[in-house]
Amino acid sequence: MSNTTYIPALRFNWLTKVYDPLIQWTMPEKQFKQDLIKEAGIETEYHVLDFGCGTATLSMMTKSKHPSAFVTGVDVDAEVLAIAQHKLRGFPHPIRLDQYDGMKLPYPDETFDRVISSLVFHHLTPIQKAKALQDIKRVLKFDGELYIADWGKAENSLMRGLFYGVQLLDGFKTTRDNVAGLMPSYLLEAGFLSVKVLKKYRTVFGTLELFRAKK
Structure with missing residues (x-):
């Protein structure tokens, strides 16, 4: 997943600026991100990585809820990180933002207690999904956990039909x-344990799921 092959948040760079309002208006964003943060069980001074942090909404929500945690956001997209930096100017808590090449996360082994991710993995090819999960497992501490909110198996024909809009984009x-419904298989193949779908959300674009996996 080099930095020349990634898919921007809304596929086209010129749409990146409308990503935040689009997600806010069309998705239960606040609910599923709050659920993700709650399920992650973040404790005092945990080191948390927001993988594919985008405009840093999830990072900011996490830091607001857990100000003692050390929150880092990482993304391959320089344009979306610029938006994130702008949002952080008036934010009262420090958050570190890093750009990487999409090949290897720029952190030592066993750096983070938790890795969280929202609406990222459906942008990755099968090979990219597998490599990203392997590298996330590398930077997690021995008892670390990964929490992902992303599209999952369609619950019914309506949800499957709605998801064609995401696929076209x-x-x-x-x-x-x-x-x-293959995300749990990817997590297991990467060596994660206790893989589980914690919650499902019916949205105007299809079925969103909240996944948990332990190192």
């Missing part, structure tokens, strides 16, 4: 395995 190659 983001591409079928990267989204096919999500809607087929």
Whole structure:
């Protein structure tokens, strides 16, 4: 996943500026991100990585809820990170933002207690999904946990039909395995344990799921 092959938040760079309002208006964003943070069980002075942090909404929500935690956001997209930096100017808590090349996360082994991620993995090809999960496992501490909110197996024909809108925008190659319910398999193949779908959300774009995996 080099920095020349990633898919921007809304596939096209010129749409990146409308990503935040679009998600706020069309998705139960506050609910599923609050649920993700709650399920992650973040404790005092935990080191938390927001993988594919985008405009840093999840990072900011996490830091607001757990001000003693050390929150780092990482993304391959320089444009979306610039938006994140702008949002952080008036934010009262420090958050570190890093850009990386999409190949290897720029952190030593066993750095983070928790890795969280929202609406990222459906942008990755099967090979990219597998490599990203392996590298996330590398930077997690021995008892660390990964929490992902992303598209999952369609619960019914309506949810499957709605998801075609996401696939037309983001591409079928990267989204096919999500809607087929294969994310748990990717997590298991990467060596994670206790993989579980914690919650499901019916949205105007299809079924969103909250996944948990332990190192």
